[in-house]
Amino acid sequence: MAARAEGAPAVKTRPPWVDLLAGQLLALAGAFAFAGAIGSIIIIAYGQDPLFIYSTVWAFGTSRPQDFALVLENATPLIFSGLAVAVAFKAGMFNIGVEGQYIVAMSAAAAAAVNLDSLPAIVLLPAVILAAVLAGMAWAAVPAVLKVKTGAHEVVTTIMMNGIAISFVAWLILNPLHSTGSQAADLRTDTFPKGALAPNLAQSLGLEDRIPDSVVHLTWLFPLSLIVCAGIWFLMFKTRLGYEVRALGSSSGSAEAGGISIGATQIKIFLISGALAGLVGLNHILGDTGYLGSNYEAGLGFAGIAVAFLGRNHPAGIPLAAILLGILLRGQDGLAIVTDLPTEILIILQGVLILSVVVAYELVNRALARRQQRAVGLIETPRKAEA
Amino acid sequence: MPLLDLGAAIALGFRYFTIIYLTGLGGLFSERSGIVNIGLEGMMIVGTVMGAWGAFEFGPIPGLLIGLGAGMLFSLVHAVATVTFRVDHIVSGVVINLVAIGLARFLSQLFFDQATQSDPGVPDLATISIPLLSSLPLGLGQAFKGMSPVVPVAFLLTIPVLFVLNRTRFGLRLKSAGENPEAARSLGVRVAPLRYAGVAISGGLSGFAGAFLAIEINGLFREGQTQGLGFIALAALILGNWSPLRLMIGSLLFGIAQAIPLRLNDAPVISLLPEEFIRMIPYVVTIIAIAGFVGRVTPPAAAGRAYEGSTT
DSSP, rough: OOOTTTTTTTTTSSHHHHHHHHHHHHHHHHHHHHHHHHHHHHHHHOOOOHHHHHHHHHHHHSSSSHHHHHHHHHHHHHHHHHHHHHHHHTTOOOTEEEEEEEEHHHHHHHHHHTTTTTOOHHHHHHHHHHHHHHHHHHHHHHHHEEEEEEEOOOHHHHHHHHHHHHHHHHHHTTTOOOOOOOTTTBBBBBOOOOOOOOHHHHTTTOTTTOTTTOOOOOTTTTHHHHHHHEEEHHHHHSHHHHHHHHHHHHOOOHHHHEEEEEOHHHHHHHHHHHHHHHTHHHIIIIIIIOOOOTOOOOOOHHHHHHHHHTTTTTTTTTEEEHHHHHHHHHHHHHHHHEEEEEEEHHHHHHHHHHHHHHHHHHHHHHHHHHHHHEEEEEEOOOOOOOO | HHHHHHHHHHHHHHHHHHHHHHHHHHHHHHHHOOOOOOOOOHHHHHHHHHHHHHHHOOOOOHHHHHHHHHHHHHHHHHHHHIIIOOOOOHHHHHHHHHHHHHHHHEEEEHHHSSSSBBBOOOOOOBBOOTTGGGTTTTTTTGGGGSSEEEEEHHHHHHHHHHHHHHSSSHHHHHHHHOOHHHHHHTTTOHHHHHHHHHHHHHHHHHHHHHIIIIIIIISSOOOTTTHHHHHHHHHHHTTTTTTTHHHHHHHHHHHHHHHHHHHOTTTTTGGGHHHHHHHHHHHHHHHHHTTTTOOOOOOOOTTOOOOOOOOO
């Protein structure tokens, strides 16, 4: 997180936010350059031209409307999972459990979709989404309550809850949710009624000839994810809870001294995080497959951690980071077609990029802190930056 | 014949024990030095693909050692990020796990011409039978027959580990770096190299465990074959309160819990409980333990905390 430049007296000639912004941009540029260089080394070692590879990735994500729609489809779950990680992180907590929360939420959504099929679409879809949100919250409630009541660290408990979620949902798909109809041989639920599916965005906007819905499963969940981003921004910066969360995240001691109930705030924000996690898997089952199969899309929760850190845990940065990772995901299809370079290079590249972004911000924060201290004549070491 | 099945289940449990225990010991060295390591799973994954390749090329023992070396090399990413650049340990661990999946596919494509698995039939070590124990009556001897020689090695490793941690200068200093790095520094101990060493040992042992899984258990590299065993190792480490002996007991219990659904799902009592619920046991037990409902576990005091002077 950005080292706030308050408290620096007017010794300096530039206002602090200029340094801060310049520093952030510099860090981002440096991280991209470093990740690009590491990627180039691997690509050259493989006997390929890095510029050609990078331009292919870019072209496959952006050249036609349907390509960019695919990128946005990829980005939709990542925006939700990035937000889920970010809100908890703002309060100084780590929700590694988004993975388990969304897997359980998908099964709750599936249960609602299959069992409430008599409801009209206008009620059914909101009910399905609500079921997912509540399940995500319920799964997040366990680590939140245990943290506040017993001090159990949420990183450990959420990792364990992830393990439980995978087995639990496997059991659900095999037993109570197992398809009784024509798909009984497959490990999956019944097909959802049409009213439970998320409406296709291109279809609603009359763009199906340019963005065919057989290929692209971009739904109204994408605009919803942007609305949720705006909502989280409002929550974080315009409400009392948001203020308390940020106070807690920057210093729990001063937050407590300021009269904030730490435990209550932690539980509230963790439940919100779980609710956001509940939305992560919806595009997969309500926009793409139309059922929950045992080979569901996994790893979206962990990817959310990457998105949150790439997007600086900020509701405006997260959609951008999610779109960037969406381009890298889409780029894998491109690489598979035009080169024999293993497409996994892009997963490696993504990891390098995230680590370099985190390192770059850390270095810039340290440099800024040093400059501030020099400005005020302090000599002691800076307080540890959070990110 | 349930007892014969029990013997077979224990035999399989011993193999899972080996993976969980070795990886957990790795995590122990890392966390006792002050570096939280949730990237054990990723380090293990790199060990599976490199180990399978090494065994195909040079035989089982080189394969295991290549897995060890690869895990160690890969873990240096975590060390550089957390020790030198003071990146949050959890963030770095998550990235390690993400990258490992991509790296394993990349290497698999390179070595085996397919991204998600190798050919079966990785050469493995000749099995051994433990004298006396393997002649236990009622089929229980089954547990000690046809054993991979790595299994007893893993059990016996406890002795040197205890010696290193409690009796050597390196071990005592390593623990001081994880408990109170500032005090250690004031006594002239250099914290950063110790933490590098702790992480490197964790990578080496996890990579070795991954290679053992590919070579000695599955006989191939396959994507997803680690099945969260790295996280179960982490669970055993927490349950073991970061102490080698308790870690060994926890790993044994979790190892056998892993094997039960595969070997004993027809046994009377067990068949009442679905396989999926048996698989949850390690995680549930760990949550109960960390929440302090049964005993109290205490992580190393400075684990997860950057040491400001670590660059000096």
